[in-house]
Amino acid sequence: MSFDRDRVLADAAELLSRKATATQDEIAQAAGISRATLHRHFAGRDGLVRALEELGLRRLEAVMDEARLDEGTATGALVRLIEATRPVAAFLAFLATENQLFEGGEVNEGWERVDGRVTALFRRGQESGEFRIDLSPAWLTEALYGLIASAAWTIQTGRTAPRDYTAMISGLLLGGVERRAPQA
Amino acid sequence: MSFDRDRVLADAAELLSRKATATQDEIAQAAGISRATLHRHFAGRDGLVRALEELGLRRLEAVMDEARLDEGTATGALVRLIEATRPVAAFLAFLATENQLFEGGEVNEGWERVDGRVTALFRRGQESGEFRIDLSPAWLTEALYGLIASAAWTIQTGRTAPRDYTAMISGLLLGGVERRAPQA
DNA sequence: CCCATTTGAGACAATGATGTCTCAAATGGG
DNA sequence: CCCATTTGAGACATCATTGTCTCAAATGGG
Numbered sequence: 001m002s003f004d005r006d007r008v009l010a011d012a013a014e015l016l017s018r019k020a021t022a023t024q025d026e027i028a029q030a031a032g033i034s035r036a037t038l039h040r041h042f043a044g045r046d047g048l049v050r051a052l053e054e055l056g057l058r059r060l061e062a063v064m065d066e067a068r069l070d071e072g073t074a075t076g077a078l079v080r081l082i083e084a085t086r087p088v089a090a091f092l093a094f095l096a097t098e099n100q101l102f103e104g105g106e107v108n109e110g111w112e113r114v115d116g117r118v119t120a121l122f123r124r125g126q127e128s129g130e131f132r133i134d135l136s137p138a139w140l141t142e143a144l145y146g147l148i149a150s151a152a153w154t155i156q157t158g159r160t161a162p163r164d165y166t167a168m169i170s171g172l173l174l175g176g177v178e179r180r181a182p183q184a
Numbered sequence: 185m186s187f188d189r190d191r192v193l194a195d196a197a198e199l200l201s202r203k204a205t206a207t208q209d210e211i212a213q214a215a216g217i218s219r220a221t222l223h224r225h226f227a228g229r230d231g232l233v234r235a236l237e238e239l240g241l242r243r244l245e246a247v248m249d250e251a252r253l254d255e256g257t258a259t260g261a262l263v264r265l266i267e268a269t270r271p272v273a274a275f276l277a278f279l280a281t282e283n284q285l286f287e288g289g290e291v292n293e294g295w296e297r298v299d300g301r302v303t304a305l306f307r308r309g310q311e312s313g314e315f316r317i318d319l320s321p322a323w324l325t326e327a328l329y330g331l332i333a334s335a336a337w338t339i340q341t342g343r344t345a346p347r348d349y350t351a352m353i354s355g356l357l358l359g360g361v362e363r364r365a366p367q368a
Numbered sequence: 369c370c371c372a373t374t375t376g377a378g379a380c381a382a383t384g385a386t387g388t389c390t391c392a393a394a395t396g397g398g
Numbered sequence: 399c400c401c402a403t404t405t406g407a408g409a410c411a412t413c414a415t416t417g418t419c420t421c422a423a424a425t426g427g428g
Contacts, residue, residue: 001229001424003374004220005258017332018281019404020204020205020281021204023229023414023415023416024415024416024417025384025415025416033375033376034375034376034377035376035377035416036375036376036378036418036419037374037375037376039311039340039417040375042416042418043417045416049321075236076361097202106190122361127365130362130363131361131362132355132359132361132362132363132364133363134351134355135355135356135361136344138338138343138344139335139338139344139352139356139359140356142334142335142337142338143334143335143352143356145332145334146330146333147327147330147331148326148328149330150326150327150329151323151326151327153326154322154326156391158320159326160320160322160323168319168323168327171316171318171319172319172323172327172357172361173325173356173360173361174361175316175362176357176358176359176360176361177262177309177315177316177319177357177360178259178314178315178358178359179314179315179316179317182315185393187395187404187405207384207386208385208386209385209386217406217407218406218407218408219386219391219406219407220388220404220407220408221404222410223388224404224405227387228386228387229386271370335402
């Protein structure tokens with residue numbers, strides 16, 4: 001069996017997103033490889049985190065391209081985006097919390113771009129009249145990350161079925177919890 | 185100046201909720217005390233985490249009592265709950281992620297009780313017809329935690345005004361992002 | 369089928385964080 | 399105002415994790 005870099009990083013993201021203090025030993029074990037091999041490919045925790053950020057951002061951007069955020073209604077685009085994030089939910093959860101480490105001020109460039117695209121989607125929905133305007137795009141973006149992380153977490157612990165991922169998040173984010181008055 | 189236990193724990197919760205790998209040195213510094221004093225009152229990271237859980241859960245329960253979750257409409261109770269969680273948002277963010285460590289299976293008893301009360305509130309809203317029934321109370325509970333953590337995070341980084349806390353969370357959680365058709 | 373390459377397991381030293389101690393300075397109650 | 403108590407700063411040993419190395423076993427391409 002050859003070394004599957006992306007698979008190892010995905011496993012690492014899944015573990016680190018719920019246990020940020022995991023050791024290299026635990027990460028290697030979660031990925032099903034030895035600590036020696038882990039260290040051969042990623043130099044220490046720093047190297048691992050950098051690789052995680054790089055792959056996570058790349059996959060996120062790919063996923064956003066795939067969702068064609070600029071096409072159709074903002075509502076449709078948002079649902080497509082949520083659905084498309086399912087395979088990268090662990091990366092997103094990791095990135096969203098890891099990004100908090102940039103205290104110094106320097107924000108990751110790639111992350112800023114992802115953030116900007118999501119924010120632009122919410123802004124587009126507000127301008128088209130689809131979305132309410134009393135919630136800032138920045139907050140909606142952050143809220144989306146939080147909901148994705150929460151959903152990934154409930155699925156990871158087996159409390160929710162994976163196939164409900166999109167419906168859970170988009171249902172809540174779009175419509176809220178209040179029951180709609182019977183339409184028509 | 186005497187040692188303010190609750191203040192130290194609040195500072196620790198705030199730091200740990202966004203940097204789970206913080207050292208004892210960093211925690212002490214964030215709390216404005218020396219590492220020696222930190223260690224005198226909380227034996228190591230384990231002791232600190234236990235104290236954090238204990239105080240966090242106690243404050244959460246107090247906050248839920250204060251919000252009178254059983255009275256009035258579920259909607260009103262939910263808004264009261266959100267508003268009441270503002271001072272303990274950092275604790276909740278810490279507990280929600282820290283609780284993921286109980287992999288072995290044993291879940292913290294106090295946390296289970298808090299969880300149960302929130303879940304019951306959502307269930308009450310569904311049974312009264314206020315809330316939609318296609319989102320499970322367990323998911324709504326988890327989503328609430330995620331939104332609270334996200335809101336606390338945006339406020340901590342200065343991207344949102346603290347006074348918007350309740351409106352941000354309740355606005356999104358109750359109504360969702362879709363613009364309501366002009367009522368009546 | 370063989371050989372170049374990679375992996376896993378373990379040993380070991382280096383590193384960094386922690387637990388523990390001492391002592392001078394600060395604090396605050398009586 | 400004084401003394402008992404607590405704190406902060408630092409030194410030091412201990413511990414856990416990490417970085418590095420070796421070598422046998424596994425792998426897979428040619």
